[in-house]
Amino acid sequence: MSFSIYTTTISELHKMFVEKQISVSDAIAEYRKQAEKINPEIHAYLELFDTTDMVVYAQELIDTGRATLLTGIPIAVKDNILISGHIASASSKMLENHTASYDATIIASLKQQGVVFMGRTNMDEFAMGSSTENSAYGPTKNPLDVTRVPGGSSGGSAAALASHTALLALGTDTGGSIRQPASFCGLVGLMPTYGTVSRYGAIAMGSSLDQIGPFAKSVSEAKLLWETLVSHDAHDNSSLPDKDRNWLEPKKNYTLGVPKSFISGEGVSESVKNNFTEVLEKAKQAGHTIVEIDVPLIEYSLPVYYIIMPAEVSTNLARFDGVRYGLRISGDTPDHTMSLSRGAGFGPETKRRIMLGTYVLSHGYHDAYYQKAINVRNAIKDACAKVFEKVDYIITPTTPSGAFRFGEKSENPVEMYLSDLFTVPANIAGIPALSLPSGYDEHHMPLGVQLMGSRFSEKALFDCAESLEKVLHYERIPTTLS
């Protein structure tokens, strides 16, 4: 077995490390070389890190028999997750010079295991978008076709992994920001159960929706990273105590529910529909049972999301006042300074969502929009809980189409929002959802299939996804830059 950035898996590389077939330094140098080669074109990374100290530490863990499976493994980190001493800009001009003053909890635990952070990855500004076209530093391109978007908002993380510059990547998911780019780049992505992964040190967007999660090239590797991410953290007030986490155990076969009316609406591409039909056929062959289900009100998830999320954005981003940190443009009064700083520091989509959030929370509109959205959200949560009494997982395509071209949706916000149609319900309900590669569309771009489960169903979810992975035989095509 010889080392290759394209094919070597995490467990294979771990074995090579332990058996002294390759040093951490030599392996990381290969990924770094690839990153330097692809980044001028792909723009997956905003910055590549000096990995010297991390490499030395990882090698020391290996040499002293203290290595975990993740020791010495390269990971790409989204630019909204804090790594002490490094810039964390959330791809915004507002935070261009913002240096993280502490480690996010998940970063600290990965550091301890000697995981090697390759760099910080590009994203839509403050994680608002579905294509990375909203980055203040220019878009990321899809490594499988550079005329197309990698998805978003964690598009840089997905592109970094899909172009083989790392073996894992971290993203955040508020309405699909891990699963949609995973689908567009042919990767596995997981949005965990709300409250199970610490968000301490992640730059907040919509706090009742945000989750951190893994990207990987395979289900088992996504699981490996997930296992490190899930633990209680006293620093995060939404983090659930360990005793309240009742993980569901894997089963032999699963019942998968298809919300037929929800996924057969207009706007879903023919190739997605055809691919999904094939997926269901193969799932049956794998021994799973397919049933049609109805999830009342689920079709309102996206409008609910575009009320609750902007409301939370407008409050979360109120912290950017030109006083404590971030960009400052001085004006005559504190209010004037704040308005000038925010006017100059935020991009168009961020401004739109702040305005929208301010509107739906304002006097006279609060009940019609915000309160109504909360009520519908609660009803959707209940409807999902009821469905999970009958089925193990809800299965849908991850996205209504494969990766689209640059500029195709960026002029029309609602059009862009609709690309999150199938991913948003899981965030609304606070349930875990995983996307795995399921084939290709008419442009030879990857497609994904999504499994949504009940709260704390991740272990079984990985098991079910692995059984699908086996029958789907997704073949990773070489990137144009390989």
Add this chain to the structure above:
Amino acid sequence: MELHDMQHLAKLSRLALSDEEMVRMQSDITSILGYIDQIGKADVSDVTATHDAVNQVREDVVTTKDASIRDRIMDQAPHAQDDFIQVQQIISR
């Protein structure tokens, strides 16, 4: 949404927008509201679900023992002097 509504909203949002941005914003917000207005049709009259988020509180005590974090946070303030973040005068003499 009228232009003066947009100006009021921008003021509440503490966002200085150019005239051009304001016009674009007006058309974008109008189209987004057109989309989310469908929420009005969702019938939840017989839904009794309650999942209100619960506030988790903790004692208001200093838990970070590492004083260097404070220094690093202070380094991020655009205007600071000694151990203080400088702010503009709020009350006029």
